[in-house]
Amino acid sequence: MIYPSGRAVWAAAAGAVPAFLVALALPSFWYLGLLWSCLLLAFLAVDAAAGRGRASLNASIDAPQQAGVGGEFGVQITARHSGPRAAEARVGHDARLAPVDGSGGALLPTAGGGSLFLRFQALRRGVASFDRLWVRWRGPFGLVWNQVVLPVESKVAVLPDVSSARGEAITLLQHAALAEGHAQRRAGQGREFDALKDYQPGMGRRMIDWKRSARHGKLLAREFRIEENNNIVLAIDSGRLMCEPVDGVPKVDRAVTAALLSAFIALKGGDMVSLFGFDARPRVSSGAVRGPASFAMIQKRAAEIDYSSEETNFTLALTTLAARLDRRSLVIIFTDFVDPISAELMLRTVGRLTERHLVLFMMMKDTELESLADLPPRSGEDVARAVVAGGLLRERQVVIGRLRLLGAHVIEADHNRLGPALVERYLQFKQEDLL
Structure with a gap:
């Protein structure tokens, strides 16, 4: 998407006053007032054509896999493109997250593109998502914005703080x-067999392993533990x-x-x-x-x-x-x-x-x-x-x-x-x- 920047709006407003004065002072040369508009449109067209390059744009979001409710975490946005490096980005998020200092800003120039670090606060438990990324940059004259909306899929599991x-x-x-x-081990408790030991006075008779006792010639007791x-x-x-x-x-x-x-x-x-x-x-x-x-x-x-x-x-x-x-x-x-x-x-x-x-x-x-x-x-x-x-x-x-x-x-x-x-x-x- 291409749309005019604030500089283009101010330039159009600045040219409207001289055009009105020319039309007022020289009615027969009213068409001279259109020269500024035509010139501005030409610059807008050149700026829009030179500032393109959406095909070369590649952006990504790096967010943590999980965060605690009420906690803050950082999100790194990285954009790579062959056009001008001065660009801005904004990320779309759901209601489970709240931006700390805004959800967008200018990309800091890096090799081959730019990066932006944002901080978010997790408000509610659930799976929060970043679903869209807006990236825009100006043309050489700064008269138009070239904006691209990129679908992204980055999820953050918001977990309760335990x-x-x-x-x-x-x-x-x-x-x-x-x-x-x-597991806590207690003699005579549980159903999982643990070991054999010599029978001691005071142990229950149900703990005696009669077959192994007969084989070894002495009383042996089974010791169990909790599963x-x-x-x-x-x-x-x-x-x-x-x-x-x-x-x-x-x-x-x-x-x-x-x-x-x-x-x-x-x-x-x-x-x-x-x-x-x-x-x-x-x-x-x-x-x-x-x-x-x-x-x-x-x-x-x-x-x-x-x-x-x-x-x-x-x-x-x-x-x-x-x-x-x-x-x-x-x-x-x-x-x-x-x-x-x-x-x-x-x-x-x-x-x-x-x-x-x-x-x-x-x-x-x-x-x-x-x-x-x-x-x-x-x-x-x-x-x-x-x-x-x-x-x-x-x-x-x-x-x-x-x-x-x-x-x-x-x-x-x-x-x-x-x-x-x-x-x-x-x-x-x-x-x-x-x-």
Whole structure:
């Protein structure tokens, strides 16, 4: 695209005044006023032709693969062309990012082109993208702009910041004697065979290996340990209810933070972790991974769990998840519900899921309803709000009670304690050999 620059506009305005004066003073020579316009048009044509060179233009964007919510990162724009080096660039981005000092500027001359460094701030979790790049440069006379719009594809995974909660999780891990990812070993606990040892008084008779004892001529006992290869599934609901904010942050963001925290602990403990995101239908499925090095992949897949305005389809999501599980697993479901009617289909599916797997529901306390239920009755409206809020809270407890009757475990924690509460329950499951 070619369009006039500010210099061309000022030149046209400057020539209009003499042309008007000539036409006013010498009416018979009015056509002399057109000479400036023709001359300016000629210069514009020469400038536009000499300033081209779009075919030789090559531009790229270098952005980091991931960034934390609220953090800043740099983007390097590099343009190479055979034309004039004085050029400007501007990059297009989505609403998850905000430019710190603008989204464009002049390219600093380099060998064969120019470069520009910009800084952006990550505002929301998700996969942010840079989709377009505008590059423009002037002709030799500076009268026209030559502009090219280049499609680019550069994505940045905006992830929740789990650094503050990671220290607390590691402390919990150390307290549970699972430091450095080794499973806690206790004689007589767990189902995974570890070693044979001499039978000592006080050991249970079930620990005696009678065949090997007869072979060696002395009593030998089997020592077991808690398994290190349990399958942990983190299922995150990203439907309409989970996108409502709690203390300024959407519930799904807090769920993702807690899920990443528990994934970090589980991978350090030697277990396998998979991520599953759903709303009206399944959206994200990472597959089971193992080892601390896989945590980066889990983080990237967590960034793909986007906000949704659709109602959650628990039947489709949990049925799909159950069909993909070929062994007993700990299924941790981050979700929310309003009343027993909306949760009825979920309850039917959970009943089939708990027959084979250990199911844990993670929910945040509804602080808004609790504050309305405890509001002092200063007016009739306050009484009505308190009655409605109290009724919704009672219905919520009815659903939680039905989930527990179906064999599912339920944690209803404060939004600031969701991650640590999940880690504590996970370590408790490991100690009690429930996985």
